[in-house]
Amino acid sequence: MKSYDHKAIETKWQAVWEKDGSFTATEDINKKKFYALVEFPYPSGDGLHTGHARSYTAMDVICRKRRREGYSVLYPIGWDAFGLPTENYAIKTGRQPADITKENTDTFRRQLKALGYSFDWNREIDTSDPKYYKWTQWIFLQLLKNGLAYRGKATVNWCPKDKITLANEEAVGGVCDRCGGPTETREKEQWMLAITKYAGRLYDDLDQTDYLPKIITQQRNWIGKSEGHNIKFKVESEKLKVDTYIEVFTTRIDTIFGVTYIVLAPEHALLQTLELSNDVKEYVERAKNKQDMERTADDKEKTGVELKGIKAINPANNEEIPVWVADYVLGHYGTGAVMAVPAHDDRDNAFAKKYSLPSKPEAPFATKEQAVSFGATEKTTFKLRDWVFSRQRYWGEPIPVVHCLICGIVPLDESELPLTLPIVEKYQPTDTGESPLAAIDDWVNTICPHCGGPAKRETDTMPNWAGSSWYYLAYVMQGISNFEFPISNYADAFKYWTPVDWYNGGMEHATLHLLYSRFWHKFLFDIKAVPTSEPYIKRTAQGMILSHGGIKMSKSKGNVISPDEFVQKFGADTLRLYELFMGPFDQAIAWNTDSLVGVYRFIERVVNLSEKVSKEAPIGDIEILLNQTIKKVSEDIEEMKFNTAISSLMILVNELAKEAKISTDSYGVLLQLLSPFAPHVTEELWGGLGHSTSIHAVSWPIFDTAKLQADTVELVIQIGGKVRGRLNVKRGISEKEAINMVYSDESIKKWLVEGQPRKTVFVPDRLLNIVL
Numbered sequence: 001m002k003s004y005d006h007k008a009i010e011t012k013w014q015a016v017w018e019k020d021g022s023f024t025a026t027e028d029i030n031k032k033k034f035y036a037l038v039e040f041p042y043p044s045g046d047g048l049h050t051g052h053a054r055s056y057t058a059m060d061v062i063c064r065k066r067r068r069e070g071y072s073v074l075y076p077i078g079w080d081a082f083g084l085p086t087e088n089y090a091i092k093t094g095r096q097p098a099d100i101t102k103e104n105t106d107t108f109r110r111q112l113k114a115l116g117y118s119f120d121w122n123r124e125i126d127t128s129d130p131k132y133y134k135w136t137q138w139i140f141l142q143l144l145k146n147g148l149a150y151r152g153k154a155t156v157n158w159c160p161k162d163k164i165t166l167a168n169e170e171a172v173g174g175v176c177d178r179c180g181g182p183t184e185t186r187e188k189e190q191w192m193l194a195i196t197k198y199a200g201r202l203y204d205d206l207d208q209t210d211y212l213p214k215i216i217t218q219q220r221n222w223i224g225k226s227e228g229h230n231i232k233f234k235v236e237s238e239k240l241k242v243d244t245y246i247e248v249f250t251t252r253i254d255t256i257f258g259v260t261y262i263v264l265a266p267e268h269a270l271l272q273t274l275e276l277s278n279d280v281k282e283y284v285e286r287a288k289n290k291q292d293m294e295r296t297a298d299d300k301e302k303t304g305v306e307l308k309g310i311k312a313i314n315p316a317n318n319e320e321i322p323v324w325v326a327d328y329v330l331g332h333y334g335t336g337a338v339m340a341v342p343a344h345d346d347r348d349n350a351f352a353k354k355y356s357l358p359s360k361p362e363a364p365f366a367t368k369e370q371a372v373s374f375g376a377t378e379k380t381t382f383k384l385r386d387w388v389f390s391r392q393r394y395w396g397e398p399i400p401v402v403h404c405l406i407c408g409i410v411p412l413d414e415s416e417l418p419l420t421l422p423i424v425e426k427y428q429p430t431d432t433g434e435s436p437l438a439a440i441d442d443w444v445n446t447i448c449p450h451c452g453g454p455a456k457r458e459t460d461t462m463p464n465w466a467g468s469s470w471y472y473l474a475y476v477m478q479g480i481s482n483f484e485f486p487i488s489n490y491a492d493a494f495k496y497w498t499p500v501d502w503y504n505g506g507m508e509h510a511t512l513h514l515l516y517s518r519f520w521h522k523f524l525f526d527i528k529a530v531p532t533s534e535p536y537i538k539r540t541a542q543g544m545i546l547s548h549g550g551i552k553m554s555k556s557k558g559n560v561i562s563p564d565e566f567v568q569k570f571g572a573d574t575l576r577l578y579e580l581f582m583g584p585f586d587q588a589i590a591w592n593t594d595s596l597v598g599v600y601r602f603i604e605r606v607v608n609l610s611e612k613v614s615k616e617a618p619i620g621d622i623e624i625l626l627n628q629t630i631k632k633v634s635e636d637i638e639e640m641k642f643n644t645a646i647s648s649l650m651i652l653v654n655e656l657a658k659e660a661k662i663s664t665d666s667y668g669v670l671l672q673l674l675s676p677f678a679p680h681v682t683e684e685l686w687g688g689l690g691h692s693t694s695i696h697a698v699s700w701p702i703f704d705t706a707k708l709q710a711d712t713v714e715l716v717i718q719i720g721g722k723v724r725g726r727l728n729v730k731r732g733i734s735e736k737e738a739i740n741m742v743y744s745d746e747s748i749k750k751w752l753v754e755g756q757p758r759k760t761v762f763v764p765d766r767l768l769n770i771v772l
Helices: 006-020 050-068 084-093 097-114 130-145 195-208 213-223 253-258 269-273 278-288 292-296 346-354 368-373 471-476 487-497 512-526 564-570 572-581 594-612 622-638 642-657 664-674 679-688 735-744 746-752
Strands: 033-038 072-074 149-159 164-166 184-193 225-236 244-250 261-264 304-313 320-326 337-340 377-382 401-404 408-411 445-447 454-457 502-506 538-542 712-719 722-730 759-763 767-771
Touching: 006 097, 006 572, 006 679, 033 050, 033 471, 033 487, 050 072, 050 502, 050 538, 050 572, 050 622, 084 097, 097 564, 130 149, 130 408, 130 512, 164 184, 195 213, 195 225, 195 377, 195 512, 213 512, 225 253, 225 320, 244 253, 244 261, 244 269, 244 337, 253 368, 261 304, 278 304, 278 320, 337 346, 471 487, 471 512, 564 572, 564 594, 572 594, 572 642, 572 679, 594 642, 594 664, 594 679, 622 642, 622 664, 642 664, 664 679, 712 746, 722 735, 722 746, 735 746, 735 759, 735 767
Parallel strands: 033 072, 033 502, 261 320, 502 538, 712 767
Antiparallel strands: 149 164, 149 184, 225 244, 225 304, 225 377, 261 337, 304 320, 401 408, 401 454, 445 454, 712 722, 759 767
């Protein structure tokens, strides 16, 4: 057996690739471009885990294939470095978040390089670097200038454990997505981003993308587009001094004759104008402490309370109907009021039965003309809410504005960016909800850039979503060391590289991060900073790698699987192959260390085949399998069917192993097909064949369609349904020719003497059955 020293081989070739700049991206106008993106990791203290490696290996395989197909490839990496976990760890240990981030990114970088990924390290980015976040601040200022960033009071989600404000997307089901603890609702003035102004485009433009269907569904469900009508119901009450109307939104205006009651959201403006009974007041207060998801869940029992002394008039038939308040109606969706039709809506029917409200199944349906005569208008509404953007924490991008008593909110000038975080000893969050920055007087107190008077800096910081909403553009800008204003400096680079051709990541980020980055990109397109309206052409997702026993990996459970020990013991090539061979790429699968041994032995078999290689050996019958394998591997890589691609390579190795001698060309094709998956060992073996050019620089193999099938096939001959022989015949032989061959073959012909052929059954290239 030939020795396979994975440590020496991998160390050698990683050094060569780095020295030669083998994977540096260049803007070559004579080449097609391919921009591949993976979600940049949050550099936690745990280091890289096997889940990261699955995604990165998959895209590395695709990128290595693309380079050999003649593309100029950009495959970058960086660090999503701002965020709560680093700050919490810093508080716990008394260390600076910046120092912890540096330590963690050093670990991640070492681990990624040890796996041989073809990243362009010249473009490495770090969202917590002031050179980077000056651009995040610049984008915020453009949003502010264009009316998309504003201060407003909002009911926000508050995590009492982390002492942080959360966006609705971060508190689904009333649970903090960081610590897993329960959240509360509070009313607080916040920085908001008006993502709702882009709701229609964010929804409709998904038609322009090549995202996985389940990703498109998640995006559209979150945006929640509904097309229907608005219509007004007049309110009758002695409590009201002026004419008052309740405007409702409905997707079924045709059922208006069947309306038996109206339901208001607890946040509805009408409730602010009325003297409410105690039971209504108590109900409204309870509703404020519930999350939207909890209030609208299908399996939640619907509750409500009637507004006594209030009636609404149905404009279709002038009937008086009661008005209720129920928390399953959301104040921000539609008009915050709905018309209830128990005969045609399951939710309304369940509510009506609970509170003994009438149903009208016999009511006629309204025509479009009737609906218009009742005052109905053509309306589109969305569930999407504006983005709660500010956070009351330390470790995030400072918001580049000041508050002046005379001038109000004043943005910093571009020349003053970046506004850097002050280095402080204490950054514990406060119970009041104020940012720790609020206590740093010498940083907070400043001069208004507009009037020169005293002013105070904004002390809220941006969420961790901010830096990740545009990071794919930062890579195009040649890395943070080259970031210079103005953005027009990068017009040519944006035109060449964007949009991203293929973006792979976890399904957990296929809704919010994707939505936010699409929003920012569309805005940048509108201000002519980028040339496309969508940031990503294609978005795919990998299944999660579970820990031993099929349990989700988590730090708290102590079952996070690091690749380090496996790279040390089995090598990077083995780990890469196993990550993609362990099961279908889009499905979750449990880690099994024992299975690594089998993959390692497969690589050993490939190495050992080199001893059989001979320049004089003919390709022989293996040529058809070679072409079939080229076709299979090429197609499977594009469809992310990596496990079956590797299986076909294993079949090829098994067949080559049966040969006494292997041609140089046959072995070379095997190495070329295997090289994206196992780049180190194939580079070594390729050089052993006498090649001076890197295997990762030669053209990708192309199959010969004429050699995908053998010229001859085995035709099974049955007489009366029983197999009586097998004939090697030319592919495509006709039925008549096959019958003639049977009658001329003495070993088969003897079975025909018992009778005359009554009929024949012919399956081309497979079977001839003669029935006597």
